[in-house]
Amino acid sequence: MTTSADIQTLETEELISGSEAIARACALADVDVITAYPIRPYDTVMQFVSKLIADGELTCEYIVAESEHSQFEIVKHASAVGARVFTGSSGVGWFYAFEALAVTCGLRLPMVAMVGNRALDDPGAFGCEHNDALAVRDLGWMLNWAATAQECIDTAFLAWRVAEDPRVFLPVAISTDGAFLTHSQQIVKVPDKSLVDRFLPPYDRGKFQLHPDNPITIAPQVNEDWLMEIRRQTDAAMRRARDVIIEAHEDFKSIFGRGGDPFLEEYMTDDADVVLMGMGTLTLPLKVTVRRLRERGHKVGFIRVKWFRPFPTPEIIESLSRFKAVGVIDRDYSLGSPLHGGVLFNEVRSTMYSSDSRVPIIGFVAGLGGREITLRSTREMFEITEKAAEEGTKGQEIHWIGVRE
Amino acid sequence: MSTYAVEVVYRGIFQKRLSGNICRSIVLASRMEGKIGTAFGRYGDSPERNGIPAKYFAVVADDALELEEYLAQYEPTQVDATIVVDDTLCKGVESWAWYGLQPINALTKPGGTVIVTSYQDPEQLKEDIHVKDEPYNLAIVKGSKSFSGLWVYKDDHTDVRVLGALARVVPDMVSLESYQKAILQQWKTEAKVVSSQRSHERVHISPVEPGEGNETEPYSFEMPGWQEMEEALVIPGIAQGGGFRGGEGGFEPVRSAVFKKYSTRTMRPVVNFETCTKCTLCWLQCPDSCFDVTPDGLYDANMEACCGCGVCEDVCPVPNCITMVNEEAFVDNDSQYEHWQKNRDDYMGWLEKKIALGKSERRSHGFHHVGQYQEENAMAEVGSDD
Numbered sequence: 001m002t003t004s005a006d007i008q009t010l011e012t013e014e015l016i017s018g019s020e021a022i023a024r025a026c027a028l029a030d031v032d033v034i035t036a037y038p039i040r041p042y043d044t045v046m047q048f049v050s051k052l053i054a055d056g057e058l059t060c061e062y063i064v065a066e067s068e069h070s071q072f073e074i075v076k077h078a079s080a081v082g083a084r085v086f087t088g089s090s091g092v093g094w095f096y097a098f099e100a101l102a103v104t105c106g107l108r109l110p111m112v113a114m115v116g117n118r119a120l121d122d123p124g125a126f127g128c129e130h131n132d133a134l135a136v137r138d139l140g141w142m143l144n145w146a147a148t149a150q151e152c153i154d155t156a157f158l159a160w161r162v163a164e165d166p167r168v169f170l171p172v173a174i175s176t177d178g179a180f181l182t183h184s185q186q187i188v189k190v191p192d193k194s195l196v197d198r199f200l201p202p203y204d205r206g207k208f209q210l211h212p213d214n215p216i217t218i219a220p221q222v223n224e225d226w227l228m229e230i231r232r233q234t235d236a237a238m239r240r241a242r243d244v245i246i247e248a249h250e251d252f253k254s255i256f257g258r259g260g261d262p263f264l265e266e267y268m269t270d271d272a273d274v275v276l277m278g279m280g281t282l283t284l285p286l287k288v289t290v291r292r293l294r295e296r297g298h299k300v301g302f303i304r305v306k307w308f309r310p311f312p313t314p315e316i317i318e319s320l321s322r323f324k325a326v327g328v329i330d331r332d333y334s335l336g337s338p339l340h341g342g343v344l345f346n347e348v349r350s351t352m353y354s355s356d357s358r359v360p361i362i363g364f365v366a367g368l369g370g371r372e373i374t375l376r377s378t379r380e381m382f383e384i385t386e387k388a389a390e391e392g393t394k395g396q397e398i399h400w401i402g403v404r405e
Numbered sequence: 406m407s408t409y410a411v412e413v414v415y416r417g418i419f420q421k422r423l424s425g426n427i428c429r430s431i432v433l434a435s436r437m438e439g440k441i442g443t444a445f446g447r448y449g450d451s452p453e454r455n456g457i458p459a460k461y462f463a464v465v466a467d468d469a470l471e472l473e474e475y476l477a478q479y480e481p482t483q484v485d486a487t488i489v490v491d492d493t494l495c496k497g498v499e500s501w502a503w504y505g506l507q508p509i510n511a512l513t514k515p516g517g518t519v520i521v522t523s524y525q526d527p528e529q530l531k532e533d534i535h536v537k538d539e540p541y542n543l544a545i546v547k548g549s550k551s552f553s554g555l556w557v558y559k560d561d562h563t564d565v566r567v568l569g570a571l572a573r574v575v576p577d578m579v580s581l582e583s584y585q586k587a588i589l590q591q592w593k594t595e596a597k598v599v600s601s602q603r604s605h606e607r608v609h610i611s612p613v614e615p616g617e618g619n620e621t622e623p624y625s626f627e628m629p630g631w632q633e634m635e636e637a638l639v640i641p642g643i644a645q646g647g648g649f650r651g652g653e654g655g656f657e658p659v660r661s662a663v664f665k666k667y668s669t670r671t672m673r674p675v676v677n678f679e680t681c682t683k684c685t686l687c688w689l690q691c692p693d694s695c696f697d698v699t700p701d702g703l704y705d706a707n708m709e710a711c712c713g714c715g716v717c718e719d720v721c722p723v724p725n726c727i728t729m730v731n732e733e734a735f736v737d738n739d740s741q742y743e744h745w746q747k748n749r750d751d752y753m754g755w756l757e758k759k760i761a762l763g764k765s766e767r768r769s770h771g772f773h774h775v776g777q778y779q780e781e782n783a784m785a786e787v788g789s790d791d
Contacts, residue, residue, distance in 0.1 A: 015432050015444065123638050180479065184445035185429060187436065288477035372479050404630045 010192040018152040018181035021188050022086075022114050022174065023048035025156030027058040028196045032083035035063045035071040039093035040126055041182040042116035049086075068093045072100035072113075079109040080210040080218060084160060084203045087111065090178065091118035094132045104171050105140025105234055107219055110163035110203070111171045112156060117280070117331075118178045119369045127370015128178040130279065130332040134308070134343050140234045142172040142241055143309040145279035147265075149186040152176060154252065154259065157200055161248045164203040167240045177331075179370055180281040191256060199255045242310045263312035264319060265304040268294060272301030274385050275320075278329035279305050279344065282366075282373045289378040300382055305344065313351050320348070321357040325389035327381050329401075331367045339363065341398045360388045366401040377402045408466040408474070409578035410481040411571070412512055413488040414498055416671065417457040419552040420490050421446075426564040427488060428463035431571070434579045434587035435465040441472050447480060456713075458498040458668055465578055483514040485575045488567055491550045491671065492523035493732040495533035497623055499668045505625035506667065508535035515539035518574040518610070522546045522563060525733060527611045532736045536618040545609045546570045550671070562600040565592075569601035570608035581605050619736075626663040650743075654700025660710055666693065667738060670713030672729045672765040674706045675756055678745045680726045687717035687727060697742075705742035715765070731763030 016024065023045050026034060036046040052058035061078070065071040068089050075085040089097060094115060104111060115133040119125040133143055144159065146152045152174065159172040176182050210216060222230065249262035265283070268290050269275055276286060286302040293300045303319060305312065320326050328349075330342020338346050345363035352359060364381050367373040381401060388397075411431060413424040425446070432442035442465040462481060466472035475481075489495060489509055497506040510519050518541060521530060527543050534543070551563035565588050572581035585598045635641060649655030674687075681703055688696040688704045695710035696717070706717070713732065721727040745752040 013436070015429060015436070179445075184443060185432065186443050187432075187441055284473060284479075285477040288474055375477055404628060405632070 010195050011189045012192075014188050014190050015185050016149060016188050016190075017044065017183055017185045018146065018149045018176045019044035019114070019116065019183075020048045020185075021149045021153035021190075022156050022176075023052055024190055025153045026060070026086050027052050028191065028193050029084065029157060029160055029200055031058075031060050031086045033061045033063070033075055033078035033085045035065050035074045035085075035087045037065050037068045037071045037089065037093065039068070039090045039118075040116070041118060041176075041178040042088045042090040042093065042114060044116070044182050045088060045114055068097035069100055072097040072104070075111050076100060076104050076107070076109050079104075079111050080107070080205075080208075082203060082205045082209045082211070084164070085111045086113070088114035088116070088173075090116040091132050092121050095120070095135065098135075101136050101141065101171075102139050103219070106230065108169040108208070108234070108237065109171065110160075110169050112159045112163060113171065113173045115173050115175045116178050116182045117175050125369050126178065127368075128180060128280075128331065129368050129370075130175065130330070130343070133173050133175045134332055136173065137309055137343070140170055140238060141309060142168075142170055142238070142245075142307070143175065144172060144307050145175045145305065146181060147281055147283045147304060149181065149184070149188045150258075152181065153188060153190065154256070157196060158245075158248050158252055160203070161200050161251075162241060162244050164201075165241075165244045165248075166204075166206060168237050168244050169205075169208070170234070170237055170241060175280065177281040195255055199251060238310055245307060245310070261315075263305070263307050263315045265306060266319065267302040267304070269301035269303060269319070269322075271299055272322075273299040273324045274327070274382065274389050275301040275303050275323050276327040276329055276364075276378070276381055276385060277303040277305060277344075277348070278331070279308065280331065282329060282331065282378075285373055285375050285378050289375055289382065292375075293379070293382060298382070298386070300386075308344070308347075311347060311351070316348060316351050317355045320352055320359055320361075321355050323359055323389075325360045325362065325385045327362045327364055327385035327388075329364045329366050329373070329381065331373075333365055333368065339396065339398055341365075345398070360393050362388050363398040364401050365398065371402055374402065407577065408464065408471055409575060410465075410475070410484045411463045411486045411488060411575070411578075412481065412484045413461040413463075413490060414494050414509060415459055415461065415490045416455075416494070416550075416552065417459040418455045418555050420550075421459075421555075422553060422558045423490055423551055423564055424459075424461035424488075427490075427567050428461045430564065430568055430584065430587050430591065431463040431465060431579060433591070434568070434583040437583040437586050438579065440465050440467055440579075441469055442466065443472065443476065456669055456671060458494055460498075481512065483517075484512045485514060485517050485578065486571060487513045487517070487519045488571070489519060489521045490563065490567070491552075492521050492525055492530060492533075493550075493671050494668065495521060495530050496619075496732075497535065497668050499665065504628065505663075506623040506665070508537070508623055510534055510537050510541060513537070513541050516541060518542040518544050519613075520544045520546060520567060520570050520574060520608075522548045522550065522567065523733075524549065527609070527613075529733075531613065531618045534613075534618045535623060536616050536620055537613070538615050540615055541613050542574065543611050543613050544570055544574050546604055547607070547609070562597055565597045565601040566604035569604035569606075572601075573605055573608050574610065624665065649697055649699050649705075650740075652700065655702075656698040657707075658694055658697075660707075665709055666695075666712045667708065670708075670711060670732050672713045672715065672731050672763075673708065673711055673735065674715075674717050674727045675730050675759050676704065676706060676741055677726050677728075677753075677756060678703050678742065679749075679753070680723050682723055682726075684722060686720040686722065690716050690720045692716060699742050703742060705740055707740070708738035728760050729765040730759050731765050734759050734763035 075087045117128045119129040163172045253259040328345040334343045341363035415424040428444035432444045435442045444463045447460040553559040568584045644659045646658035683702045696704040715729045718727045
């Protein structure tokens, strides 16, 4: 157990962006291979990785590939030989790597990627949307959304620890809201390497390591006699990831003295009647609105989903069953989906089907393309959700918030 | 509650590091006083490109909760100081997607300050800066525009000179002493501390009264709702155009009513119509089709469409027929050809005066030959001692 005085002397404060925080994590975690291909806003991490290498603070193979597809293929192979890896992309760049993204999970190759969330083209746009990272939600990627630059560095350590755990061996994508996190410099506590070493054991692939001394074949061609069993194995790994995440968060808290609950961050929900929930940096305006509405007597709260895969099903059922209405904010869209709602909305709604509470769930699509989720729009969403609580509707509504009518 | 916000308006790419350094130093210095802050670029719906006006912000608060309260609205609507690191931006900012012209002092709060790095005097700058209903101050840090390229930074002390001035105009946000500690911590050189001190002492501050300044109405543009917009990402074409200024002869293309280039320029071409041979090269080569063809076959650079790249000057085969002149030499966007038509002698005098005032020796920004960095640094140091 580290005392808070210990931690203080073992951490330094820096003014860095979310991207820079993850680059710093790469150096502290002794990453062996980093691959890159520029696309905004992910490319900010490349810039900082290059600087750390140039300054002699990070020694690794740093390969700028000729495309995102190769970028993800290279780290996939590096991971197979037992190298700790880091990579990432944004928007359509992430999609260009899609084949490589899919095969990584089947091969059970851990990697940590940063997705600088960006709208998908066309139209060409730079702003934040979550559809890029969410596109891999069915494949076996673990998906996490960070809210602050501090959480970026902390989550990176957690991500390697969970991904490289032999019970899991699956890739993790850390999503960082483009601009709001990738380009915003905040005061961050950067731990000393000794703390990181205590938390993060070396990556050991054991008998799965591709090495001349350990002759194995990976990535075979199979037919219908095998595939279902292979998928079932990956499914079992994802199911196990849940406990590994909980365990890692507990250890993280005891070593670094911070972190909170692994899956959900709840804000002023104890006596709340109505809550909004969402992912990423929209936390900031929501917390402020919760405080202001509470001053006026509204019993409101906010819940942030930190891990989207594995989806925190028991936590969400337990949490949301306490409320009179829930509004789910999606910084994404899922066109033609049930009720034409967002991805998170439909996942939450499906999760709550097995709950006895039948809490009304309202869907909001907001902040697309990096549009600011303003204090005014958060108030509007609370108003709509409070109304649903009063009327006891079953939440058949989807609202687009902040769109020009 | 005392939260402070500062914006830096800068030329995209050329001054990216400069503006970043200023905002970063503000937050680092505030930390020396136990405050907390954040520094961020406004990266919105438009990419940062060479010379395009862009913004960087720094927000400083007493504690984390106060900072959170402030940042819940991501982009500040009011700032204690607007820092302008290229004085041609005083004409206004079309910052991130051409939604109209934002006066440079639009976010400056009543009683706040606009800090400009410039060799111009307050009266000259006020010809450009739009009028405001509330009083504010105009502070001038004497110096040239500090332009660099994408991969290099011209460390001519503009960053710390701005910080020194900032400590004068917003003293309660961060003290000069804290800035100097942060400067020393980052750059590890006394020289930059001295520069900040000098600038702190020498910054020229003058009040601007309500209604004082450029009275032109900044152009604006109403954005349509989703049901009014054309579907399928289709943008209707613009009609081809017709005669010069609506007349019979010549040719003038119809230009977008909402997409203007007034503030993208740091320099503009002036044309000597007396020596022009009507060779058409400027008209052909201009990447923005900014030249209107006059009825007598001359070419009039239309300031609505010119982005100030200097290609026309490069391709013009007649010596000194087209000259690029620093944008700060101009207060309007009037037609040169019409001026010449009205009074040839007066125009030729005007032309000569403008060229004498601000002929732009360099065709582009950044560094083009070995040793240029040292040369410009030496020049900047001379400037800072003025």
